[in-house]
Amino acid sequence: MIIQLACEATGRRSVGREVFSPRPRVDSALVGLRRIAAAPDDATRALVRAAFAVRRKTLVNALGQAGADRDAVRAALADQGLDATVRPEQVEPAAYPRLAAALRRQA
Numbered sequence: 001m002i003i004q005l006a007c008e009a010t011g012r013r014s015v016g017r018e019v020f021s022p023r024p025r026v027d028s029a030l031v032g033l034r035r036i037a038a039a040p041d042d043a044t045r046a047l048v049r050a051a052f053a054v055r056r057k058t059l060v061n062a063l064g065q066a067g068a069d070r071d072a073v074r075a076a077l078a079d080q081g082l083d084a085t086v087r088p089e090q091v092e093p094a095a096y097p098r099l100a101a102a103l104r105r106q107a
Helices: 002-006 042-051 059-065 070-079 095-106
Strands: 007-015 028-035
Touching: 002 007, 002 042, 042 059, 042 095, 059 070, 070 095
Parallel strands: none
Antiparallel strands: 007 028
């Protein structure tokens, strides 16, 4: 998610299992990246990490577990037109910097 804020994928190349030792049971790929923007600020990176730190949680609950005020998170989500039950993977990458800024303003 953090990389999507600053880079775009430029290509993908499959890598065969036979090049690894021991041979994995999964397929691998190399992905090229091209920088399209500056790296996200520290607050945005911290927000994304906290959002994805726990599995199967709503964004409100995930950030609440990380110490954020749940009411402030709900208000920031509402300001972005997002429901309080949204999960981190359902939020578009571009919304995370806006959410981080809204939470900073409310703090």
